[in-house]
Amino acid sequence: MDNPGKDNSIPWYEINRRRVVRTLEFIQDVIVISLCIGLFSFMVIQVRDMFLSLLPPLDFNGVTADILFLLILVELFRLLIIYLQEHRVSIGVAVEVAIVSALREVIVKGVLETNWTQILATCAFLLVLGVLLILRVWLPPTFEGIDPEQAVSKRYKSRAKSELIETNSH
Secondary structure (H helix, E strand, O other), X not given: OOOOOOOOOOOXXXXXXXXXXXXXXXXHHHHHHHHHHHHHHHHHHHHHHHHXXXXXXXXXXXXXXXXXXXXXXXXXXXXXXXXXXXXXXXXXXXXXXXXXXXXXXXHHHOOOOOOHHHHHHHHHHHHHHHHHXXXXXXXXXXXXXEOHHHHHHHHHXXXXXXXXXXXXXX
């Protein structure tokens, strides 16, 4: 039985905060799941349109644009799946989507038909994104021995463990 003199009880506002956070996370997951379903449906429509564009007369630029657009959609879908699994946005996948998107625009418009300042800006953009990818791979996930994701994970596990102990004791 609970001893009123003990100070091991959780305040009511802490319980309500946990309930609110769980509810908001659930709503956010529902939104991301609906985005996944909508994106998947859109990808199916794009695949159908791409195969129809392969019929004669063949428009090479249109087919190339459709294929690259599908790759972008696949990467966005993968980004949403990673978010559902880990509740974080993958920097690597987001950078890959940006790279493919920039390259798609250059390929579809054509290098020779694009203004040289736009080509230079795109090259600088791609260079920065490439450096981000390299830094993401080569740098350790810790900053001075502290891994923020690991700290959050430990805190979440300790809360879940204390909640489990609390529910089992009642």
